[in-house]
Amino acid sequence: MTRETQQSRPDPAHTRAAPAAAALGSAFQENAAAIYRFIYAKVGNRAAAEDLTGDVFLKATRWLAEDRSADSIRSWLYTTARSAIADYWHDQSRLPSIPLEDFDAVLFCGTDGPEEVRRTRERALRILAALPEREGEVLRLRFLHGYTAAEIGRVLGLTPGNVRILQMRALRRAAREPGLAGDNGAERSDDG
């Protein structure tokens, strides 16, 4: 922005900063909650979701200081959120050599950011419904009711050790067999 100095005006700095602040205000209000949900859907805990959402928006401040259209802001935010999620998982699993793209099919349901939370929820419910009876029961108590292994054991009459093995077997099965979730070409393409 090139502007001549305007020392005679009473309040030049205030008027100068206002448009960017207003643009940011609306970009923030339109997107912050949605970006948080998007990230939450992929990291599954509030602490990490808050940290990563904060990172994305602080990165955005420099970029948002220029004039941008609402559409380009939104797509920039989702792209940045995606890479923050990938970095998070890379750090979680300390994967030095395995490219995270290998896990793309497990991590994302599609490429359309705003649709991702709904799709993730639908896929989660399909998986919980499609697992073998015992395994499905264990994971439903875990994820729908928030029970620990010991609590699940009490409900189902199993030892906590049994529950731990069942939940690992169930998750491993679900992660290996994308067919279990009813994923197909139509679901992963973003036409509709």
Place this chain on the structure above:
Amino acid sequence: MSDQHTPPEGERDVALPSVEQVARLDAFLDQLGAEQRPAPHELSADETAERLLAAQLRLAREGVEEPAQEFLSALERTVTQAIAREQRTKDRGLSRWRFLRAAAGAAAATGLVGAGIEANELQRQLRQPHDLVAGPGRWYDIAAADELASGQMKAFAAGGVLGYLINDDGRLHAVSAICTHMGCRLKPAQGGPGLRCLCHGSQFSPDGRVLAGLAPDPLPRITLRIEGGRVYARGTAEDI
């Protein structure tokens, strides 16, 4: 993928995960349930895939992904502040403080409601740290007056008030040890004079001003009295 940790495909290894793997996954699930960030581990490809999926299965519970209102408000303040700073660095005509005073003065003088975020933000930046008043409190002996060298600090408890006594270039002051963002306990900053929050990374100067992060307010100051070579801090009448 030639990862030696990766078991071969098939039912056999699905049935036989190691004891450590089973326990680690259980701990991971407990951490998710508590909304905590799980500790990183060296994981095999299978373990990574399990966790990726488990994190997303949390969505089975309706509403679990709703952000906390306080988080959004704090983030909005930080972002607004950061972009205002960004704008100001482009502005060579006015110093930061002249700009802030002029703008906040103008907003206050006209009772500008329309200035919205902008005016609130400016007022927030101008806000000074306030003193922590401990009601019917009492004085606690927390240190010798010459105990701290310049740049050193010391954690103390004055009843229910947790604080840091700081020698800031020869001046002693005390600030609250609780982050104004989410209430985490602050730690001395590494390699610097101030304080930092382990939860979300906010940083504070030795006199309690916010230097970075999501903290919306400066740290309250704790009243000190120096008498007979001892430093006393004003805290609550009762201990925690």
